[in-house]
Amino acid sequence: MIFTASFFAAAIVAGTPLLFATLGEILTEKSGNLNLGVEGMMMMGAVMGFMVGLKTNSPILALLAAAIAGALGALIYAFLTVTLRANQVVAGLTLTIFGTGFASFVGQGLVGEITTPKIRQFFAPVEVPLLSQIPGIGQVLFKQDPFVYLGYFLAVFLGIYMYRTSKGLNLTAVGENPAAADVASISVSLYKYVHILLGGALCGLGGAYLSLVYVPAWQENITAGRGWIAVALVIFATWNPYKALFGAYLFGGLDIIGFRIQGSDLIVNQYLINMLPYLVTILVLVTISFRKSKENSPPAGLGVPYFREER
Amino acid sequence: MRIIKKPEVGTKDIIRIRTISILCALVTSGLFILILNNNPFEVFAGMVDGAFGTPHRIRSTLIKAIPLVITSLGISIAFRMKFWNIGGEGQILMGAYAATLFYRQFPDLGRPVMLMAMFVAAMIGGGLWALIPAFFRAKWRTNETIVTLMMNYVALIWITYLQYSAWKDPAAMGFPKIEPYGLNAQLPRLLGIHIGWVIALGLIVIMYFFMNHSKKGYEIAVLGESENTALYAGINVPKTIMTAVFLSGALCGLTGFVQATGVSGSLSVNLTMGVGFTAIITSWLSNLRVPVILIVSILFAALVQGASYIQVAFGIPAAASTILQSLILFFVLGSEFFLRYQFSFKK
Numbered sequence A: 001m002i003f004t005a006s007f008f009a010a011a012i013v014a015g016t017p018l019l020f021a022t023l024g025e026i027l028t029e030k031s032g033n034l035n036l037g038v039e040g041m042m043m044m045g046a047v048m049g050f051m052v053g054l055k056t057n058s059p060i061l062a063l064l065a066a067a068i069a070g071a072l073g074a075l076i077y078a079f080l081t082v083t084l085r086a087n088q089v090v091a092g093l094t095l096t097i098f099g100t101g102f103a104s105f106v107g108q109g110l111v112g113e114i115t116t117p118k119i120r121q122f123f124a125p126v127e128v129p130l131l132s133q134i135p136g137i138g139q140v141l142f143k144q145d146p147f148v149y150l151g152y153f154l155a156v157f158l159g160i161y162m163y164r165t166s167k168g169l170n171l172t173a174v175g176e177n178p179a180a181a182d183v184a185s186i187s188v189s190l191y192k193y194v195h196i197l198l199g200g201a202l203c204g205l206g207g208a209y210l211s212l213v214y215v216p217a218w219q220e221n222i223t224a225g226r227g228w229i230a231v232a233l234v235i236f237a238t239w240n241p242y243k244a245l246f247g248a249y250l251f252g253g254l255d256i257i258g259f260r261i262q263g264s265d266l267i268v269n270q271y272l273i274n275m276l277p278y279l280v281t282i283l284v285l286v287t288i289s290f291r292k293s294k295e296n297s298p299p300a301g302l303g304v305p306y307f308r309e310e311r
Numbered sequence B: 001m002r003i004i005k006k007p008e009v010g011t012k013d014i015i016r017i018r019t020i021s022i023l024c025a026l027v028t029s030g031l032f033i034l035i036l037n038n039n040p041f042e043v044f045a046g047m048v049d050g051a052f053g054t055p056h057r058i059r060s061t062l063i064k065a066i067p068l069v070i071t072s073l074g075i076s077i078a079f080r081m082k083f084w085n086i087g088g089e090g091q092i093l094m095g096a097y098a099a100t101l102f103y104r105q106f107p108d109l110g111r112p113v114m115l116m117a118m119f120v121a122a123m124i125g126g127g128l129w130a131l132i133p134a135f136f137r138a139k140w141r142t143n144e145t146i147v148t149l150m151m152n153y154v155a156l157i158w159i160t161y162l163q164y165s166a167w168k169d170p171a172a173m174g175f176p177k178i179e180p181y182g183l184n185a186q187l188p189r190l191l192g193i194h195i196g197w198v199i200a201l202g203l204i205v206i207m208y209f210f211m212n213h214s215k216k217g218y219e220i221a222v223l224g225e226s227e228n229t230a231l232y233a234g235i236n237v238p239k240t241i242m243t244a245v246f247l248s249g250a251l252c253g254l255t256g257f258v259q260a261t262g263v264s265g266s267l268s269v270n271l272t273m274g275v276g277f278t279a280i281i282t283s284w285l286s287n288l289r290v291p292v293i294l295i296v297s298i299l300f301a302a303l304v305q306g307a308s309y310i311q312v313a314f315g316i317p318a319a320a321s322t323i324l325q326s327l328i329l330f331f332v333l334g335s336e337f338f339l340r341y342q343f344s345f346k347k
Helices: A005-030 A038-056 A059-083 A088-110 A117-122 A137-141 A146-164 A166-176 A178-183 A188-214 A226-236 A241-263 A270-290 B011-035 B040-052 B055-080 B088-105 B111-140 B144-166 B196-213 B215-225 B227-232 B237-264 B275-285 B290-314 B319-340
Strands: B002-005 B341-344
Touching: A005 A038, A005 A137, A005 A146, A005 A166, A005 A188, A005 A226, A005 A241, A038 A059, A038 A088, A038 A188, A038 A226, A059 A088, A059 A117, A059 A188, A059 B319, A088 B275, A088 B319, A146 A166, A146 A188, A146 A241, A166 A178, A166 A188, A178 A188, A188 A226, A226 A241, A226 A270, A226 B144, A241 A270, A270 B111, A270 B144, B011 B040, B011 B319, B040 B055, B040 B290, B055 B088, B055 B196, B055 B215, B055 B237, B055 B275, B055 B290, B088 B111, B088 B144, B088 B237, B088 B275, B111 B144, B111 B237, B196 B215, B196 B237, B196 B290, B215 B227, B215 B237, B227 B237, B275 B290, B275 B319, B290 B319, B319 B341
Parallel strands: none
Antiparallel strands: B002 B341
């Protein structure tokens, strides 16, 4: 048996870094900016969170450092693309290269270090009273570490924010039609900056989950392409935070299925299993592009710099 | 004060603004080095010395520049069309794989025939690998950025499988590596460097004419500017996308051939050295202009070579070169604003 409760619980854990990054990128893309620097911002968050955690022994400071690192990466991107109207694709790619270099630079002395006992204890799984007793799903959903609960909360919170608040609707307007939003006296640049930075902070937290909780030690190339899978998950989730929850855990499951199959009697090529998340990402993207529909399409202003004088 | 569009930009302006932005990147990284308690001038001098200080170091720099030139040429074809091919790494590996596959099928061919055949095989391997995302993009507008990137991982895992399992050399005493090529599949040397440099220079000439003076090159440029214009001009858009991306991948595949037969002497997972990503930076910095790619690639190779030197001399991690490379691109990207816009203080 592979698909046991422990498998689903582990899939949620493996999907949590993806969830944070996907939610971050949804916020960014909703403002009309395609930031391909997710992988880089995750790297920056992973290394800064880990280092600060190691130095200060404080989980809160570690998380804060990770969020700030991700946001600072996003700030470089935002300044280039919003203020200076640089090409978004190239700016994002450069941010990924920068973040990867930054992490391996800072992380050089950290290779092989593991997180402190205090931090490990802080992020140990906690059973939610009552809810964890629900048969079947209780042990899967509600016997997790605090970071996972934060993920649930964030997805719901962002869903309400985007669909139920005026600020969230303004955000949609900025991403869909910045010129119209501008006429309606919504500050386009401000909205873009705020959401790109928040998005970066979430990506940083996603990276920190890997280095602080998931691994929990420092290793080179710790994100291993998860940032890119998150970019694809945004399309998979059709820019919807609730669907992101589902997509991230699904891909978390794909990520760990290899270990599970190894322990079972099934004989499947290990390397083929390792390819699965990437192959499925390609498959998902192709299928989605194949069945184009109105609600599946990206914000209309995605990738196009807004310049009031050209309106 | 308002921002207005500049009417015309001269080459002088471009060079001036680029130079300023590279200087800014150097100053920023200099400050960074200062924070690390090193003298930036000594470190930069060390980098130059490490890259060009002795004939041996110059050769090492040039050997690093060769794959960068070829891959940048390949990447720039796709970028010219605004097809974001970031799958260079995978295409390099699959090129080397196709060449090695041929070698293993016909191991006894003479050297010239063998190398020629591997050359062609590598181009086909890299080209076909790139053709997959190109097909999806041409047919259903599937986002090529993510697909090309995902295919890097697929290629990497495939080569890992070959190296650690299917093609593992039994003579290597358990060490995971693929059997090295015989002498008939090794690039000859000319002036102390494998002849990959001749291939790179030849490609620069060919690509210069292809991009600037051929019908296909022109169609690619038009399509990059505007798909509507391309349609209006009667350009077959899907066909142009697929041809251009095949060529882009074929050149990356060629890098795989050159690295495998000229440097590592066998197929290996470490073949690419990140060139597929560095080439993104170099081709953008070159403004996708073919002759400039040569200069930028040599400078970037010097940066990598110099960084491995300062790692030994100053204990600064070699990743410093990646940071410096991306800083340069950040500043250049930002500076493009000043090429396109200017401030006007008139009301």
